[in-house]
Amino acid sequence: MTPVSSKLYADDVSLLMVLIDTNPFFWNSAQSTLPFSKFLTHVLAFLNSILLLNQMNQVVVIAAGYNSCGYIFDSSDPQNQNKRAEDLLHKLEEFVDNDQELCREESVDGPGFSLLSGSLSMALCYIQRVFRTVPLHPQPRILCLHGSPDGPGQYVAIMNSIFSAQRSMVPIDSCVLGAQHSAFLQQASYITGGVYLKPQIFDGLFQYLSTVFATDLHSRCFLQLPKPAGVDFRASCFCHKNTIDMGYICSVCLSIFCKHQKKCSTCGSVFGQAQTQNSSTTPDRKMKMPVDG
Amino acid sequence: MSDKHVIKRAKYKSSTKDPGVPGVLKLSIERFIFMPNDQKSGVKLNVEFKIVKGHKFTKEGSKQALLNLTQEQGGNYIFEFDSFTDRDVCREFVARAIAFYTEGGKAVPERTAPPVTNEQLSSIETECRIKLLQENSELQTLHKQFVFGGILTDDEFWATRKKLLDQNDSRRPKQRLALKNEMWSVKPLSDGQSNRVTFNLTPELIHQIFAEKPAVRQAYLKFVPHKMTDMEFWTKYSRAQYLHSTRNVVAAAAEAAEDEELAVFLKRDDMLANEARRKIRRVDPTVDIEADEGDDYTHLPDHGLVRDEAKDVLDSQYEPYRRSFSQDLNQHSAVVLQGRVVDVGLSDPRGVAEALTRKKQAELSDDKLNTNFEKELSNRISRSAELEDLRGPRDPAVAPLSIKDPKDYFDSQQANALKALGDTGSAAKPLISSASAGQAYDSLRNVIIDINEMGLTEPIMNQEVSLKVLNGLTQSISSTKFHLGNSSNDSILDMLPKVTKEELLHHWTSVQELLKHFWSSYPLTTKYLYNKVTRLKDAMSQVYPKLQEIKESVQSDFRHQVSLLVHPMLQALDAAFAHYDADVQRRSAKSGEKRNGFM
Ligand SMILES: [Zn+2]
Numbered sequence: 035m036t037p038v039s040s041k042l043y044a045d046d047v048s049l050l051m052v053l054i055d056t057n058p059f060f061w062n063s064a065q066s067t068l069p070f071s072k073f074l075t076h077v078l079a080f081l082n083s084i085l086l087l088n089q090m091n092q093v094v095v096i097a098a099g100y101n102s103c104g105y106i107f108d109s110s111d112p113q114n115q116n117k118r119a120e121d122l123l124h125k126l127e128e129f130v131d132n133d134q135e136l137c138r139e140e141s142v143d144g145p146g147f148s149l150l151s152g153s154l155s156m157a158l159c160y161i162q163r164v165f166r167t168v169p170l171h172p173q174p175r176i177l178c179l180h181g182s183p184d185g186p187g188q189y190v191a192i193m194n195s196i197f198s199a200q201r202s203m204v205p206i207d208s209c210v211l212g213a214q215h216s217a218f219l220q221q222a223s224y225i226t227g228g229v230y231l232k233p234q235i236f237d238g239l240f241q242y243l244s245t246v247f248a249t250d251l252h253s254r255c256f257l258q259l260p261k262p263a264g265v266d267f268r269a270s271c272f273c274h275k276n277t278i279d280m281g282y283i284c285s286v287c288l289s290i291f292c293k294h295q296k297k298c299s300t301c302g303s304v305f306g307q308a309q310t311q312n313s314s315t316t317p318d319r320k321m322k323m324p325v326d327g
Numbered sequence: 328m329s330d331k332h333v334i335k336r337a338k339y340k341s342s343t344k345d346p347g348v349p350g351v352l353k354l355s356i357e358r359f360i361f362m363p364n365d366q367k368s369g370v371k372l373n374v375e376f377k378i379v380k381g382h383k384f385t386k387e388g389s390k391q392a393l394l395n396l397t398q399e400q401g402g403n404y405i406f407e408f409d410s411f412t413d414r415d416v417c418r419e420f421v422a423r424a425i426a427f428y429t430e431g432g433k434a435v436p437e438r439t440a441p442p443v444t445n446e447q448l449s450s451i452e453t454e455c456r457i458k459l460l461q462e463n464s465e466l467q468t469l470h471k472q473f474v475f476g477g478i479l480t481d482d483e484f485w486a487t488r489k490k491l492l493d494q495n496d497s498r499r500p501k502q503r504l505a506l507k508n509e510m511w512s513v514k515p516l517s518d519g520q521s522n523r524v525t526f527n528l529t530p531e532l533i534h535q536i537f538a539e540k541p542a543v544r545q546a547y548l549k550f551v552p553h554k555m556t557d558m559e560f561w562t563k564y565s566r567a568q569y570l571h572s573t574r575n576v577v578a579a580a581a582e583a584a585e586d587e588e589l590a591v592f593l594k595r596d597d598m599l600a601n602e603a604r605r606k607i608r609r610v611d612p613t614v615d616i617e618a619d620e621g622d623d624y625t626h627l628p629d630h631g632l633v634r635d636e637a638k639d640v641l642d643s644q645y646e647p648y649r650r651s652f653s654q655d656l657n658q659h660s661a662v663v664l665q666g667r668v669v670d671v672g673l674s675d676p677r678g679v680a681e682a683l684t685r686k687k688q689a690e691l692s693d694d695k696l697n698t699n700f701e702k703e704l705s706n707r708i709s710r711s712a713e714l715e716d717l718r719g720p721r722d723p724a725v726a727p728l729s730i731k732d733p734k735d736y737f738d739s740q741q742a743n744a745l746k747a748l749g750d751t752g753s754a755a756k757p758l759i760s761s762a763s764a765g766q767a768y769d770s771l772r773n774v775i776i777d778i779n780e781m782g783l784t785e786p787i788m789n790q791e792v793s794l795k796v797l798n799g800l801t802q803s804i805s806s807t808k809f810h811l812g813n814s815s816n817d818s819i820l821d822m823l824p825k826v827t828k829e830e831l832l833h834h835w836t837s838v839q840e841l842l843k844h845f846w847s848s849y850p851l852t853t854k855y856l857y858n859k860v861t862r863l864k865d866a867m868s869q870v871y872p873k874l875q876e877i878k879e880s881v882q883s884d885f886r887h888q889v890s891l892l893v894h895p896m897l898q899a900l901d902a903a904f905a906h907y908d909a910d911v912q913r914r915s916a917k918s919g920e921k922r923n924g925f926m
């Protein structure tokens with residue numbers, strides 16, 4: 035594989051990776067606010083408009099299901115040239131079938147989680163492949179159309195994906211469709227320099243998509259896009275869930291505690307006694323400052 | 328050796344404005360010689376470094392690459408070089424040469440200097456510090472503020488920047504000086520008339536002998552001055568060397584039988600033999616030694632060496648008196664390469680001998696502690712000589728990270744993140760409704776099939792909704808646009824006037840510097856630390872009014888932002904003061920207790 039050494043970007047050609055949430059339990063719970071049919075209609079129109087903006091633009095769609103993830107559309111595929119929407123819908127149907135086959139649960143309480151971490155990883159892998167095969171890179175970005183609540187179990191994987199995106203300078207845009215904000219996507223967009231938006235009027239989803247998320251990276255230099263009101267990166271301790279400014283951090287797994295512990299409750303590492311005779315000096319307590327936007 | 332001479336093209340100038348005489352400058356450790364290209368020109372120089380007192384040079388990047396050698400009795404020699412690299416090579420050589428004469432030549436008077444309390448800085452280290460200050464204006468400001476301001480001493484300031492100094496140090500080619508490569512052999516200066524044989528021993532040579540021959544070193548420590556004088560000792564040693572040089576093993580054995588002290592010098596050095604065995608055990612057998620042309624000296628008679636072993640077979644009683652030249656040679660090379668390892672004045676042979684002995688003992692004890700080394704060695708052997716198909720998989724060198732529940736990480740951050748977005752959390756809690764998997768999947772699938780069959784609904788969106796969205800977006804964007812500090816890309820600092828920004832940043836760094844020194848001084852075990860903390864405390868208390876001044880100096884729109892930036896500085900200073908006060912209280916309480924106890 036050729037290393038990604040010198041990147042030559044074509045400034046007005048975009049590679050848009052769209053991650054769509056296909057967690058059936060979320061869509062089932064969102065029927066009254068945003069039916070899946072409306073979502074699909076708006077997204078399909080949006081994808082078409084991206085391809086119309088520049089004939090070199092490339093759109094890849096990845097479905098993030100309840101049990102699996104999969105590529106369901108790639109505009110660079112020569113077979114997709116005439117019947118884009120049909121093909122996407124066909125693949126999506128197949129994907130839903132597969133995802134259902136993998137499903138072990140009879141029923142699920144609440145909206146459940148979708149595999150955001152997996153779909154992010156797939157998007158990043160695809161971008162890396164493009165970086166390594168095409169001499170003149172399109173400008174890549176990832177758009178998460180996400181509704182399911184954050185899956186706490188995916189924390190490590192998602193943070194890894196976010197940092198990897200940051201390293202390869204791929205912005206992650208987030209359009210949150212659920213009832214709640216997503217802390218994951220908020221961090222993802224903040225860290226990678228993407229746009230985080232939670233639409234207020236779902237009937238106008240297409241308008242949000244085309245106004246905010248259709249802008250290519252080059253145009254973003256001149257445009258004013260929605261900005262978050264600042265991110266509070268303060269953490270709460272693992273032991274009591276209290277927000278703390280200063281605390282003890284496990285040097286192995288980075289768990290945070292408000293008091294000195296003998297043993298890390300997360301990874302089991304045994305800590306030595308703090309090297310202080312004087313209780314008022316606590317050098318290993320780290321200050322964590324709230325970051326103001 | 329490559330650095331015995333340096334020859335560079337240079338121009339000799341009587342003054343900096345003089346165009347100069349082009350020629351060649353040749354430097355050796357004793358002297359520098361300048362030969363003009365034009366032989367008819369009268370400027371020829373041949374000056375000993377002994378009389379050169381110092382050297383100056385122009386900064387890299389200035390117009391000319393100059394080197395100015397100043398003479399002891401005034402007067403100087405200025406050379407201009409083609410490039411700064413040439414100049415730097417010469418500069419370093421000259422620095423070494425001057426150091427050689429000032430250190431080596433004046434070793435005795437220097438030793439009478441008072442003991443080093445105020446660590447004397449080598450010129451190289453000073454140079455290094457100056458260079459760092461020149462390169463880093465922030466450092467320079469801090470240095471000026473605290474060192475010249477009397478708050479920190481120069482040493483205190485640099486003590487916290489050892490890394491910086493080391494880094495800078497490693498950039499310049501700095502070499503350890505090896506010992507002289509010449510092997511001391513007895514070249515008797517016989518006058519040809521009497522039987523007197525004269526040897527010439529210098530302190531440098533004694534150092535070398537001590538380093539190479541531990542038995543001699545030991546004997547020196549044992550015999551001198553109780554049993555014999557320094558002079559007698561070396562006479563005996565020279566006698567032994569002379570006997571060796573005659574290669575008369577039998578005669579050596581005979582003399583040794585009569586004189587037990589002499590025997591020490593004549594017998595094989597047991598300490599050396601032990602050390603050799605120890606070293607052999609530790610040789611890494613996996614080292615790949617490649618043969619090269621240099622190995623091909625076998626065609627030379629006696630390997631081209633004059634001193635050669637007696638090949639005659641001798642009785643076993645003479646065995647201890649035989650010495651192999653190759654052993655001597657190896658030991659000599661090892662010592663030469665090791666260089667001068669002890670830091671004692673060479674004029675004191677006893678000091679040198681003791682220092683070397685201490686050093687060896689330290690090495691030995693290090694080795695004993697380091698028994699792992701042999702284990703590691705055997706591991707290495709098994710690794711490099713491994714038969715892959717006969718081995719099981721090697722254990723990974725790392726323990727896998729076992730995280731019981733990654734949810735904790737999530738919980739630890741989510742609450743605050745959502746709060747910042749204005750999510751109240753409980754209000755927007757989704758309905759907990761159970762859904763059957765089959766139903767959920769079916770409805771999803773039906774939607775897809777429907778769209779595929781019926782096509783998209785048209786229009787996808789009505790225009791009123793569209794306008795509402797657009798207006799909503801415009802409004803929220805324009806409301807955040809002028810809301811300070813909300814963009815992830817521009818910081819508040821960039822919006823402040825340049826002067827204020829720089830002042831704030833400067834206060835940050837100086838507060839950090841003060842705090843770093845403050846906290847590292849605790850616990851206050853010595854009077855010195857106590858004084859240092861007092862100095863620091865005074866300096867810190869002066870920061871408060873300055874910060875207040877900044878706050879007041881900015882326009883009212885920025886005042887809030889500036890106070891947000893200043894706040895953490897104040898907090899950090901407050902914490903330091905709180906600690907200081909608590910410590911003072913604790914101390915006075917303690918001393919009070921003592922007084923009570925005594926009464
Ligand atoms: Zn806690």
Ligand SMILES: [Zn+2]
Nearest residue numbers: 284287298301
């Ligand atoms: Zn841990």
